[in-house]
Amino acid sequence: MNQFISSFTFIFQISVFAITMYYLLLSLFGLYKKEDKGAENCAPKKTFALLVAAHNEEMVVGKIIESLKEIDYPKEMYDIFVIADNCDDSTASIANSYGVNVHERKVPDKRGKGYALEWMFDRIFKMDKKYDAIAIFDADNLISKNFLKEMNYKMQQGYKVVQGYIDSKNPNDSWITQSYSISFWTANRLFQLARANLGLSNQIGGTGFCMDTEILRKLGWGATCLTEDLEFTCKLVLNGHKVGWAHNAIVYDEKPLTLKQSWNQRKRWMQGFTDVSSRFFSKLLKKAVKDKSFTALDCALYTIQPFVTILIGLSAVLTMMQVNTKDGLNIFVINDLFNNVFGSVFGSIIWKTFSIIQFIFTPLIMLLENKLSKKMFITFGLYSLNVIILSYLYGGQPTFIEMLIGNIAYIGTFIVMIRMIGGKNPLKLFVWYLLYGIYTLTWIPITIQGIIDKDKKEWSHTKHIRQISIQDVE
Template sequence: MKDFIANSTAIFQISTFVITMYYLMLSLFGLYKKEDKGAESCEPQKRFALLVAAHNEEMVIGKIVESLLEIDYPKEMYDIFVIADNCNDNTASIAREHNVNVCERNVTDKRGKGYALEWMFDKIFKMDKKYDAIAIFDADNLVSKNFLKEMNYKLLQGYKVVQGYIDSKNPHDSWITESYSIAFWSANRLFQLARANVGLSNQIGGTGFCMDAATLKELGWGATCLTEDLEFSCKLILNGHKVGWAHDAIIYDEKPLTLKQSWNQRKRWMQGFADVASRFFFKLMKKAVKEKDFVAFDCALYVVQPFVVLLLAVATILTFAQNSTAGGLNIFAINQKMHDLGLDNVWKAFCIFQFLLTPFIMMKDKKLSKSLFAILSVYSLNVFVYTHLIKFLDTQDFIIILFVHIAYTVIFLLITYMILGKHNFLMFFRYLLYGIYTLTWIPITIQGIMDKDNKEWSHTKHVRQIGIQEVE
């Protein structure tokens, strides 16, 4: 029985570790960003229809329209359409005050962004005026002035769909908005830019993306689940297209303020992921194997993200159970195996690398100061310091060990506050809380998988206005 437990957990743990290393190794290609100023000198050629999907968004609709009107692109080459979807507030009237096209839709049994977009695409295709491309935004977004220049440049390079850089317009409002922002900042580099650099397909992020109108008309939208962006990405890849990446086309997205709002939104994402995975994973894998298509394989791995999260959770629990039980449970654990091989320091260095990778990316993109990164780097040496402290104290008492951990962290937080001030202190503290935010994905994912067939839309309420001048 012991051999069975050891062998089965070894297969499971190693398989999970291999998947994790695949993502980690691929992410390293995002460390490099090629400077490309081609969009600035590229002549505007594409005509755009800019769609803003809105449901009861009277608080923010004016600001997104204003930012779109200020885009640095010939005004005669783009039009703005606000889709007031099943609204019972002043969204439509506020949008009309800005002299843009407002299309009101009232279909209560088919609510949601996917349905609203499908309805609007049909209207655009029937218009006398023709557009080369269609860009999609959420009502709480703000858009950088160079957005259409960057999209025009990428479309002229041959991409049929291009995703822009999703930034945060309220990163420091709460620990939840900070955690969201950290997640998006790191994903923009370590997921999106990394894939662009190695020639894989990027993923549509739900907002701030642009589609070639002819390709959209040919394939049809048909994406009406809770993650219509992921659904359409899969559809594109199955039809031989790749999603391009425009790192300098920035969309500022408003993040939820509270854990409850965040939980509901992320649960909706996981419901959509589970739904899309059930319908597209095997199709993508079939294409990957049959056509030796690594792009399809990479996408297939991405759509089963909810299940990968659960694998990582189980692997973590098994490792904790093995390490925290006297004598162990005969469970295979990577860190224990490294210890047995005398490679403790190698494993600790790997842990430090993982801890510092995201702050390093944030520093490169000027989201985090070099001084704070230096403090985080010294702080990360705790994996070595703790060993010597515990050995010096000659104790295995859990309370004492916990106290040592807390005291060590508090000392570094105080040092940060005294040297770098309140802002950097909060960023340090919230980066530590980001670990808790990450752990909440586990119950959220379980709920999402269980409720994958529930298509009810969860609307995030906005409580204030932020203009483009405040974030650029």
């Protein structure tokens, strides 16, 4: 039995480690960012229909219209359309006051952004005026002035669909908005830019993306699940197209303020992911094998994120069970691999080095994206040495209780030092970054809920409490 447990957990842990290493290696290609100013010198040729999907968004719809009107692109080459979808507030009248095209939709039994977009696409196809591309936004977004220049440039390079950089317009509102912002900043750099550098397909992010009108007409939208962006990405890849990436075309998105709001939104994402993976994973895998397409394989792996999240969580639990049991449970853990290959001393050094790099990797990306100061990056670097310092103090491999007490004391020391030297704002940033770890852990129960409820299509609406203009975030 002991041998079976060891062998089974060996296969399981190595498999999870291999998936983790794939994403780690992929992310390394995002460290390089080419300075590309081609959009500034590219003549405006593409015409755009800008679609804003809105459901009871009277608080924010005016600000996105203002930011769209201020885009630095010939005004005669783009039009703004607001879809007032099943609204019972003043969204439509406010949008009308700005002189844009407002289309009111009343179909209560088919609520949701995917349905609203499909309805609006059909209307645009039938219009006398034709557009080369259609751009999609959420009502709480704000758009950078260079957005259409960047999209025009990328689409002239041959991309049929292009995703812009999704930033946050309220990163400092709470630890939840800060956590959201960190996850988006890192995803933009480590996965979106990395895929662009490797020539893979990027992922549509739900807002801030443009689609060639003809490719949309040809393939059909048909994406009405809870994650219509992922569904359409899979359709594109299956039909041999790649989603392009415009790192300099920025869309500022409003993040939920509370853990409850965040939980509901991320649960919806995981429900959609699970639904899409059940319908597209095998198709993408077949295409990857048949066409020898690494792009299709990468997209297939992306669709099964909910299951990968649970596997990583289970791997962590098994590791804690093994490490914190006096005589062990014959469970294989990854640091055993390092010890067996490199010896216990050198293997321990490699594992601790890996732990330090893993911790400071995200602050490094924030530094590269100009979201973190050099002083705070150094602070996080010094804090990451806790794995070495605590091991030295306790000797050998400290127990879970020793590590817990040691880390509490270590964090307390840093909090006092940062408050005395840096002040209130750096302290808040430091504490919130540590809470980002809790935010990350909540993905596990959220994902489990999402998988269980994958067939439920309840939509949760995030209520907005104030207005933010494009001048406030740029």
